[in-house]
Amino acid sequence: MTILYDEAQEAIAVESRRVLDDKYDLQRLLDLVDVTGSFDEELWQSAVEQGWTALAVPEQYGGLGLGLVELGLIAQNLGALTVGVPFLSGNDAFVQLLLAGSDEAAREAWLPRIAAGEAIGVAALGEGTSPFPAAPAATVVDGKLSGSKAAVAGALKADAAVVWASANGKPALVLVELDDTMRRAVDSFDNSRLYGELVFDGAAATVLLEGEAARKAALKALARLAVVTACEQTGGGEQAMKIARDYALERKAFGQPIAAFQSIKHRIAEIYGLVELARANCIDAAARESEADFVLKACAARLSASEAYDTAARDAVQIHGGIGVTWQLGLHLHMRRARSLSAELGSPLFWEDLLVSELEGATA
Amino acid sequence: MIDLDEFRAKARDWLSTMAGEFGREARRGLSPEQDLALGRRYMAAKYEAGFGGINMPVEFGGRGLSGLHKIVFETEEMEIGFPTVYFGISLGMPIPIIMKFCEDKAWVRERVIAALRGEEIWCQLFSEPAAGSDLAGLRMKAEQDGNGWKLNGQKLWTSHAHLADYGIIVARSDPNVPKHKGLTYFWVDMHAQGVEAKPFELLDHEVVCNEVFFDDVKLTDGQRIGPVGGGFGVALATLMIERYVAGDADGFGPTIPFFVDFARDVELNGRPAIEDGRIRSAIARNYALRNGLRSIRDRAFLMMEAGMEPGPEGSLSKLASVRSRQKLSELAIDLRGAAGLAYDPDAGSKEDWVSSWLSVPTGRIAGGADEMLLNTIAERILGLPQDHRPDKGVPFNQIPA
Structure with missing residues (x-):
């Protein structure tokens, strides 16, 4: 697959950005920060109308049948504007896991609803501090799932989850409807991510995959989720860099724009470098989804995007000086989102280890 | 145009037949004069085999293939450690410049072929x-x-x-x-x-x-x-040509797989160093950085082939790769403990950490110091103001010395 965008992909990037720019409302985003369980319902409606929920769902299930590249372009724009809808990446992981299994009835039941924006899905893989435990403690016995899964984005509004659990002494991926599931909401520093722990107590669960097949599918879905999130982080990092640049050009001190001081201009140039490396890794990974080294490339994208966004957000605040730490300016939305996106899918500590394990496998 | 995978296979075949006569082992212990002479013979053999001037125009004696073909060949070539160092600048900047600007095309063609064959150096x-x-x-x-x-x-x-x-x-x-x-x-x-x-x-x-x-x-x-x-x-x-010629994601030092092998062999706290989180972190970070640079480079070449102007992010290559090499070389020396103090003056900087570390500062200065590259990115790409330049607009002979 080529790493240059075609015209349709360019159009998705431009059009989705236009829609998001139209809907952007800083005050609404600020209002969401403090309220656990809140998200941007208006923007979510637009996303559904634009067909973003259908984007990567196969056509036979009512989707548009597009791929990771297109999804990544939208995610990049979502990230740039720190939107308050956390559902697209989780939906995609849910869809991917249903597709990896062989339960056609489950696919027919859920995928058209996901595509139409009528249902929200998540992938619940992590437990405790591990985003992907080798032997999950959550257990299925006689079709009933018990145990708790670590907080995932979107969990507070999700209708169904694919859960990484143990069944018959082996790891498995199981599908669970969340109607009756207890969700332990996280009062977060970034509440519009809708973080919630899922606590199962004998919930009806359908096994989709077991054993090594389940592990491989889960790892691949996690890697794909990492790439989508890395695109979102890259978009956020780029935007934070541009905000910092624009402010440094406008703000004057000692008789000149502060951007004329090398301590400022070099800092912004360094952020540019991090953002471009992240973007390049995202493009590379998105083009290699069907290759043997996809997980390795996803790790690289995830790591460089986390570094780029964290650095960009941190330094953008610093470059602004006092105004950067005010509530009303809203630059803290990037600071918050950079941290939440870095933490929510397994921190860089996890992805570093996974990357090296993949490299060791490749060179063994 | 020959497909990249097929080209890589052909290149590998040919390079493997040359390794014994011209490779790293054959060069060990040679005087500078002998090494240069070997290099000239290697360049002539490479030209005869059809691997000289891979992406240079056919009218000047090149092969007319793409920049990616050249990268594929050079990546394979670099592994074997051939004596090509004398010809890198010659073929990298001066030769493309005379091809682009000089009007006496017959003379240019003579020079290009002589340079490709290692007979002349610029x-x-x-x-x-x-x-x-x-x-x-x-x-x-x-x-x-x-x-x-x-x-x-x-x-x-x-x-x-x-x-x-x-x-x-x-x-x-x-x-x-x-x-x-x-x-x-x-x-x-x-x-x-x-x-x-x-x-x-x-x-x-x-x-x-x-x-x-x-x-x-x-x-x-x-x-x-x-x-x-x-x-x-x-x-x-x-210098624009140099920006792409100077692009090696490993900063012309040891590769990440080379470090991984090293970290498996060396012990830290009684265990293979590669099991240590600090080492894993360094490997992962440097891999991610270099993979990003490779992706930027590949995209730039694809864009050039498609007749598009490559993005300005190509200017990151030297800045990021050489710093990565410097840090990783320091870490490798640290990992060896007291043995890290040893130095073999004959070892090459692609496969020896001390040699890599000793020669890496040159890379951060030559072809644009880090600070100048940051200025270029800031000013040309991001539109930030130029530094204060007291000599701006002043006739050269009136600039205070």
Whole structure:
């Protein structure tokens, strides 16, 4: 697959950005920060109308049948504007896991609803501090799932989850409807991510995959989720860099724009470098989804995007000086989102280890 | 055009048959003269085999393939450690410049083929004792002399000048105008009367750089490249080529797989170092960085092939890769404990951490110091203001010394 965008992909990037720019409302985003369980319902409606929920769902299930590249372009724009809808990446992981299994009835039941924006899905893989435990403690016995899964984005509004659990002494991926599931909401520093722990107590669960097949599918879905999130982080990092640049050009001190001081201009140039490396890794990974080294490339994208966004957000605040730490300016939305996106899918500590394990496998 | 995978397979086949005669092992213990002679023979063999000038136009004796083909070949070639170092600059900047700007195409073709075969070497005479980062502040004097020109002055840091047959040079043809506007670009015969190259040692004893003195060196006007006073533009075009030529994601040092193998073999706290989180972190971070650079480079070449202008992110390559190499080399030396103190002067910087560490500072300075690259990114790409430049717009001969 080529790493240059075609015209349709360019159009998705431009059009989705236009829609998001139209809907952007800083005050609404600020209002969401403090309220656990809140998200941007208006923007979510637009996303559904634009067909973003259908984007990567196969056509036979009512989707548009597009791929990771297109999804990544939208995610990049979502990230740039720190939107308050956390559902697209989780939906995609849910869809991917249903597709990896062989339960056609489950696919027919859920995928058209996901595509139409009528249902929200998540992938619940992590437990405790591990985003992907080798032997999950959550257990299925006689079709009933018990145990708790670590907080995932979107969990507070999700209708169904694919859960990484143990069944018959082996790891498995199981599908669970969340109607009756207890969700332990996280009062977060970034509440519009809708973080919630899922606590199962004998919930009806359908096994989709077991054993090594389940592990491989889960790892691949996690890697794909990492790439989508890395695109979102890259978009956020780029935007934070541009905000910092624009402010440094406008703000004057000692008789000149502060951007004329090398301590400022070099800092912004360094952020540019991090953002471009992240973007390049995202493009590379998105083009290699069907290759043997996809997980390795996803790790690289995830790591460089986390570094780029964290650095960009941190330094953008610093470059602004006092105004950067005010509530009303809203630059803290990037600071918050950079941290939440870095933490929510397994921190860089996890992805570093996974990357090296993949490299060791490749060179063994 | 031959498919990349097929080309890679052909290149591998040929390179493996050459490894015994020209590879790293064959070079061990050779004197500099012997190594250069071996290098010239290797270049001739490479040309005969159809792997010389891979992405250069056929009309000039090249193969007319893409930049990606060239990268594929060089990646394979670098693994085996052939003596190609003498020809990198020659073929990298001067040869493309004469192909682009010189009008006597028959003469250019002769030079290109001779350079590809390793028979002739070109150098690039830019920096001076008082002009490095501030290239446009150079003082080499070019005066009209009859129908031609006369050069007087000194160049510095010129790689391989003592081996070179020809050079490209920027000189000041008019000191009465602001510094960028008074420069003119030429090619010179390094064997001409009045040219003297004096090599000197770098901190690792490597003899690459030269001081080059010009004493009433006569040039014809046919040796001028570009318009009188237009030398800075040609120099910028040269540096733009350099930006992509200088692109190696490993910063011309050891690779990440090489570090991984090393970290498996060496112990830390009684366990293989690769099990240590600090080491894993360093591997992962540096891998991610270099993978990003490779992706940027591949995309740039694809864009060039598709007739598009590659993005400005190509300017990150040297900045990021050489810093990565420096840190990783330091870490590798640290990991070896007291054994890290040992130094083998014959080891190469692609496969020895101390050699890599000793020679890496050059990479952070040559071809644009880190600080200049950051300025370029900030000013050209991000639109941030230029530094305060007291010499701006001032005629060169009125700039306070």
